[in-house]
Every structure is written in structure tokens, then in C-alpha cells.
Amino acid sequence: MSLIPKEIVDQVLNQADITEVVGDFVSLKKKGQNMWACCPFHHEKSPSFSVSPAKGIYKCFGCGKAGNSVQFIMDVEGTSFPEAIKYLAKKYSIDIPEEQHDPEYAREQSERDSLFIVSDFAAKHFQQRLTSHEQGSIGQSYLKQRGLSGNTIRKFELGYSLDEWTDLTDTALKAGYQQKYLEATGLTIVREDNKKYDRFRGRVMFPIHNVSGRVVGFGARTLKSNDKKSPKYLNSPESDIYHKSNVLYGLFQAKQAMRMQDMCYMVEGYLDVLSLNQGGIENVVASSGTSLTEGQIKLISRYTQNITVLYDGDAAGIKASLRGIDLILELGLNVNVVTFPEGEDPDSYIHKVGDAAFKTYLKEHSQDFISFKTSLFAKESAGNPVRKAEAIKEVVASIAKIPDAIKRTVFFRSCSLIFDIDEQVLISEYNKMHLEGRQQQRPGNPEPNYAAPAPAPEPEKPASDADVLKRYEREVIRMMISYGTKAVDENQTVIQYMLEQLEDVELEIPIYVKLHNRILQQFQQGYVVKGEDLVNDPDEEIRSEVIELISNRYDLSHNWETHQIYVPNEEDLLMYGIERAILRLKRMKVQMLLKTEMEKLRLVTDPGEQDRQLNYILNLKAFENQLGEMLGIVVNK
Ligand SMILES: [Zn+2]
Incomplete structure (x- = not known):
């Protein structure tokens, strides 16, 4: 839909x-x-x-x-x-009409919009209270004491909720906002006796934005030092627009910098985000108290694959949060870690040493997570063999989460150095773990009992059959979507000619099978599919493949521009190119078929069957030679 x-x-x-x-x-x-x-x-x-x-x-x-x-x-x-x-x-000021066919969807949309609107109203209200209400000075002096500038306060739209029972609720209702939306966002709490009061009172307000910058909820810090009953930090409850596991504090303000620096700093608190941002480190987000979720990591991975976690706290606190990091590894992202001196957190430390020194500190103390964890455990278990065995297990468990085999190999190596043990010990621990994991997943299913890290790839591996086939299928499809409408002669277009030529060839690479089917379908309905049309195809896979395909020509002209050399226009040589693309693909298919049939021949024992099989192979061989000759390849007969 x-x-x-x-x-x-x-x-x-x-x-x-x-x-x-x-x-x-x-x-x-x-x-x-x-x-x-x-x-x-x-x-x-x-x-x-x-x-x-x-x-x-x-x-x-x-x-x-x-x-x-x-x-x-x-x-x-x-x-x-x-x-x-x-x-x-x-x-471009194009109106998108409300969905007419699906009133249920439209209703949900407008409900959600109402929640956004009331949250936005509340954020502005709190801002106004901070800057223009007499009680606002309490909030202002707190923020000032924390070293935050007016710019930072405005950039993050910080505010203040008055220490009164119904300031927000009354103002909102008077302005025409409906109670049900105030309630649904958790801004107003309605008691059983229908008494209403504000959730946030006497607190500095930190609006939480979604990726596109709309306020979805609030974090709030109390400024009532004598109030022991209510928590220091209070958050909006979950609502239709606020799902804690899918939101990161500061992401909206950080995303541009995250992409540019190709790095995301992960901190714990609102103030860490604000202080670092003010100090010129804009690629910083906080998971705000909750442990990191898959949704949050995926949000980050839209912008960068590199996360650096800034830890405050002691070794015990750090150990407790290590599990969350495994999740980042599991999703294939790279994780580094920075720790701070005893008693310091990112917020306190940047104020203590200054922006420049803080940046240098981050650079110098950034360490990849696996080495960090390994050192942490190695130190603890030194001289205690039992604990060392446990420690190795712990670390291998983290390495096992890394999907990339080459990365795993690197970590096994560095880890063996830190523990001062043979790499093989780690690998067999890994194999054991891997095997157990598999057996748990699929009991009784004999999986290959091998999972050692792959060796580094050989620098000049010859291309596999599958790679070559992919290249040839790709080329044929590219020709079809690039030149389909061109004429071969008065009676025939390129697309017609190519579809005919490929009638007896079965493509194998799924994306090209899909594209071939799309082209054929359209052709049967009287259309010739062009690359430019497919760039907007609803199918994501088709879209991105086609962009690759048509920007190939683009590469060529780029080269030509930078090197000032003449490249014959592909269209000049069009028919020649098409013929060759088809021949190459056909020849490759025959060669692959030959290999399978040769394999079969080895297994045949019946003499009559052997003869027939041999004949078939000789015919294929002849066909291969013929195709080779057409391509101008010298063949050994
Ligand atoms: Zn680029």
C-alpha cells in the first residue's frame, strides 16, 4: 500500500x-x-x-x-x-492530499499530528517560561552554573516548567488544545477524581526530538533540592509519537556532523550532549539512561558505522554496561571506547580541561572496544587461571558477535597478544561457542563444525565463475535499459533484438532475473523500459541496481573529462557491443554447463550411458568453440 x-x-x-x-x-x-x-x-x-x-x-x-x-x-x-x-x-510546494481511500489511516495520522502539535506547544511554553517568567531565573541560573551558553540553550530549545500544579495544563486548555492530547503525551496527569495536574513541575526541560526535528517528548531535571520524593530526572511516558527505544537525545542536532565526521560519540546524559556540542563536538548523542537498543543503533547506522562510547564511572559500572556494546558489534558497527579519570564524566571533564584539550584527550584515549575489554579482563584475572579462562570466554563472546570474518581474525590476533596466549586457544573457544550456538538454534541439524576466522583474502584471487557470470548478465541488462529504444534496422529495436537473442538463455543472478522479467513484461505490454524510468521504481533493489548500471556510463565520461582522452562513444559501437555482450554471456553459460556435465561423466559407470554423456559434452565443447570464434578468441580444438 x-x-x-x-x-x-x-x-x-x-x-x-x-x-x-x-x-x-x-x-x-x-x-x-x-x-x-x-x-x-x-x-x-x-x-x-x-x-x-x-x-x-x-x-x-x-x-x-x-x-x-x-x-x-x-x-x-x-x-x-x-x-x-x-x-x-x-x-516544491506540492500538496499531498490526505489519504482518501483509508480513513482509518488518515484518522491515525491526524491523531499523531495532534500529539506532535501539543508537544511543540509545550516546548515553546517551557522556553517562554525559562526566558520570560520571573520563576525562569531559577532555571537560568542552574543552566548558567552548568556552563551552558544562551546559544546552546536556544539550539536545544531548553525550557523550564514552573513549580505550580497546573501552569501548562491551564495555558494549553485556554489556548484551545484538547485535554486528551495533553494526557496522551503525558504532559497532563488526570487523576481518578478527574483532578488534572502537570507532570513536570519545577524542572529544567530538555525537549527530545525525533530525526526530523519534531518534539516527541521531554526529559526533565528537578531543581527542588529539598524534594526527596520525586526523582532527579523524569521523562515523558511512551506515547504514539515517543518510543524510547527508537529515539536518541541530540540526534537531530548531531546527524549532519555524524555523517561528515563519520563518527558518533555516545554519552549518557543530556548535559554531556550539551557541553560537548557547545565545545564544538557536534556528533554526539545520548541514549538517555536506557541501555542501548537495536532501534537506536540502527538510527545511528543511517549516518555512520563508527561509534565511540564515552564512559564515565568506575570499572564496575563499565562492566555492567559491556553487554549493550555487544549489540553494536552484532549489528556490524565499529565500536571504540574512551574512559575518563576517576570521578569525571564527559560534561565535567570538558569544563575542567577546556575544549581543545578535551578533543585531544578523545583522540589519544580512544581504544577499540575488544582491546579495551580484553585489557580490562586480563588485568583482573592476572595470576588466576580459573578467572583467566572465564575472562577469555567473555572476550571471545564479544568477538563472536562481529559478523565480519576478517575483523574477527584481527581481533583474535590482538587479543592473543594481550592475554599472552596462543591465538589457537581463542579460535577453538570460538568454534566451541559457535557450535553450541548453532545446535541451540537448530537441534539435531548437523551444521558444518567449522567456524575459524577466514584468512585474509588473497590479493589476486582469480574471479570465480559466479563473479564472471554476474558481470556478463549485468552487462546484458545494462545494454537493454540503456539502449532499448534504439533501432537495429528499420524493423527492429534493440530491446526486441536482445530479448529474442536471450530467449534460450536463463539468467541466474536474482536481481538481473528480476530486471529481465520487468523488461519483458513491459515489452509485452508495448513499452520499452528505460533506465531513467527504473530509477524511480518502487522496488528498492531495482532502484539501486539501476542507478549503478546507468552511472557506469557516467564513470566513463568522468574519466574522459579528467584525463582528456578520447573514448569512442559507446553508441557508435552499439551493435558491436550488444553482439559481444550476448555472446560472452552465452559462452560463459556453456562453459559452466560443461563443468557440471564433466563432473557427471566421472560418476557414470554404465558404458552406454558414458558414451552418450561424452557425446553431449563434445557437442557442448563445439558450441563453446563456435561462440569463442565469433568473439575472436583463438580456441584450441
Ligand atoms: Zn563520498
Whole structure:
């Protein structure tokens, strides 16, 4: 079910100008046919990020990110396809009508909107109380004492809730907001006797934003030092717009910097986020008290794969939170760790040593998590063999979470050095653990009992059959979507010719099978699919593959531009290229078939069957030679 009508999507795609869309985020300079900038997705000093206004796409030659306007917004803002369409619709003042076919959805949407609206009202109310109410000075002096500037207070929209029972509730109701939404967001608490009062009273307010910057809830710190009954920090309860496990404090303000620095600093408290941000470290977020969830890690991974956890507290506190880090490893992200001197947290420490020294400290004390954990356990278990065995288990359990085999190998090595034991001990511990894990998952299912870390890849491994096949299938599909409408002769288009030629060839790589089917279907309905159309296909897999395929030509012209050399236009040699692409693919298929049939021959014992099989193979061999000759390959007969 598409939530945005197709006409709107088309309208957005038609109106969105790639240079305007990208230009909102980076400053583009014209050079030749294209516009260039430093890439917003990876850190670089000279521009390798290009935008082609003619093709409506962008491509980075440094990190490989590529796509159209919608993809750009999805990448840069970390949003879904519909969210990106909404963003662009707003930019180009295109109205998205309320969903008419699904009144239930529309109702839910407007309920959610009401929650957003009332939260926004509350945030503004608290801000106003902080800056303009006489009681606000209590909040202001607290924030000042914590070293926060007016700029930081405004940037994070901090506020103050008066130490009164119904200040917010009364103001909101008077302004026309409905009680049910105040209640649903937890801002107002309604007792059984229908008495209403504010949840947050006499507290500094920290609004919590979602990724797109809307207020979804609040964290609040009490300023009543004599109040022993209520907690120091109080949070909004979960609501339809606020799910703690999917929100990170500061993410909205940090996301741009996270992408640029390709790193996310993870801290514990609101004040850590604010102080670091004020000190020029903007790529910082807090999980605000809860232990890190999968949803939160996935949010971070939209912007970077690298997390550095800044720990305060003692060794015991750190050990308690180690499990949460395993989750980050499991999701394939890289984790580093920084600890602070006894009694310091990031907030106190940056105020103590100053911004510059703090940044240096982070650089110098950043350590990869596995080595950190290993050292921590190695120190503790020194001289105690039983504890050492336990410690090894602990560390191997973390390494086992890392999905990447090469990374695992590296960690086994460094870990064996720290523990001063043979790497093989760690690996067999890992194998044991891995095996147990598998058996638990699927009892009775004999899995291969091998899971040693893979050796480093050999530098010049010959391409496997599968790789070659993929390349050839890819080339055939690329030709179809790039030149389908061109004429072979008066009677035939390229697409017709190619589909005919490939009639007896079965593609194998799933994405190309999918694309081939799409092309064939459309052709049977009288359309020729073009790459430019598929760039907007609802299927994500098709979209990204096609972008890769059509930006290939783009690579070529980029080379040509930078090296000033002449590359014959592919279209000049079109028929030649198409013929060869088809022949190469066919020959590869025959070669692979030959291999399987040769294998079969070895297993055949019946003499008559042997003869037949041999004949079949000889015929295939002849066909292979024929195809080779057509390709101009010298063949040994
Ligand atoms: Zn890049």
C-alpha cells in the first residue's frame, strides 16, 4: 500500500531539480557538464562528489554513493522513500492530499499530528517560561552554573516548567488544545477524581526530538533540592509519537556532523550532549539512561558505522554496561571506547580541561572496544587461571558477535597478544561457542563444525565463475535499459533484438532475473523500459541496481573529462557491443554447463550411458568453440 498517491510521486520527481536539492546541503561548483562538491557522505578535502543536471543524478567517486533527488534525501536525512517524497513535496510546494481511500489511516495520522502539535506547544511554553517568567531565573541560573551558553540553550530549545500544579495544563486548555492530547503525551496527569495536574513541575526541560526535528517528548531535571520524593530526572511516558527505544537525545542536532565526521560519540546524559556540542563536538548523542537498543543503533547506522562510547564511572559500572556494546558489534558497527579519570564524566571533564584539550584527550584515549575489554579482563584475572579462562570466554563472546570474518581474525590476533596466549586457544573457544550456538538454534541439524576466522583474502584471487557470470548478465541488462529504444534496422529495436537473442538463455543472478522479467513484461505490454524510468521504481533493489548500471556510463565520461582522452562513444559501437555482450554471456553459460556435465561423466559407470554423456559434452565443447570464434578468441580444438 503506497501512502502517497502515484501522481504526487511523479510530480515530485518531475519538479525536483537535482542541483537545487543537493545545493541545499553542499555548495556546488560547475566544471564541465557537471557540478562538483566535497562529498556530504564521506570526509574529503578535494571534491569527488558530482551532480549531473542532465541525468538528474549524483555520484561520489570517493565513496560510491549515487542516486537521484529522492535517493539523495533518503541518504542525507536517513529517511524512508515516502518521507523523502514528503520532504521534496514541501520544498516544491506540492500538496499531498490526505489519504482518501483509508480513513482509518488518515484518522491515525491526524491523531499523531495532534500529539506532535501539543508537544511543540509545550516546548515553546517551557522556553517562554525559562526566558520570560520571573520563576525562569531559577532555571537560568542552574543552566548558567552548568556552563551552558544562551546559544546552546536556544539550539536545544531548553525550557523550564514552573513549580505550580497546573501552569501548562491551564495555558494549553485556554489556548484551545484538547485535554486528551495533553494526557496522551503525558504532559497532563488526570487523576481518578478527574483532578488534572502537570507532570513536570519545577524542572529544567530538555525537549527530545525525533530525526526530523519534531518534539516527541521531554526529559526533565528537578531543581527542588529539598524534594526527596520525586526523582532527579523524569521523562515523558511512551506515547504514539515517543518510543524510547527508537529515539536518541541530540540526534537531530548531531546527524549532519555524524555523517561528515563519520563518527558518533555516545554519552549518557543530556548535559554531556550539551557541553560537548557547545565545545564544538557536534556528533554526539545520548541514549538517555536506557541501555542501548537495536532501534537506536540502527538510527545511528543511517549516518555512520563508527561509534565511540564515552564512559564515565568506575570499572564496575563499565562492566555492567559491556553487554549493550555487544549489540553494536552484532549489528556490524565499529565500536571504540574512551574512559575518563576517576570521578569525571564527559560534561565535567570538558569544563575542567577546556575544549581543545578535551578533543585531544578523545583522540589519544580512544581504544577499540575488544582491546579495551580484553585489557580490562586480563588485568583482573592476572595470576588466576580459573578467572583467566572465564575472562577469555567473555572476550571471545564479544568477538563472536562481529559478523565480519576478517575483523574477527584481527581481533583474535590482538587479543592473543594481550592475554599472552596462543591465538589457537581463542579460535577453538570460538568454534566451541559457535557450535553450541548453532545446535541451540537448530537441534539435531548437523551444521558444518567449522567456524575459524577466514584468512585474509588473497590479493589476486582469480574471479570465480559466479563473479564472471554476474558481470556478463549485468552487462546484458545494462545494454537493454540503456539502449532499448534504439533501432537495429528499420524493423527492429534493440530491446526486441536482445530479448529474442536471450530467449534460450536463463539468467541466474536474482536481481538481473528480476530486471529481465520487468523488461519483458513491459515489452509485452508495448513499452520499452528505460533506465531513467527504473530509477524511480518502487522496488528498492531495482532502484539501486539501476542507478549503478546507468552511472557506469557516467564513470566513463568522468574519466574522459579528467584525463582528456578520447573514448569512442559507446553508441557508435552499439551493435558491436550488444553482439559481444550476448555472446560472452552465452559462452560463459556453456562453459559452466560443461563443468557440471564433466563432473557427471566421472560418476557414470554404465558404458552406454558414458558414451552418450561424452557425446553431449563434445557437442557442448563445439558450441563453446563456435561462440569463442565469433568473439575472436583463438580456441584450441
Ligand atoms: Zn563520498
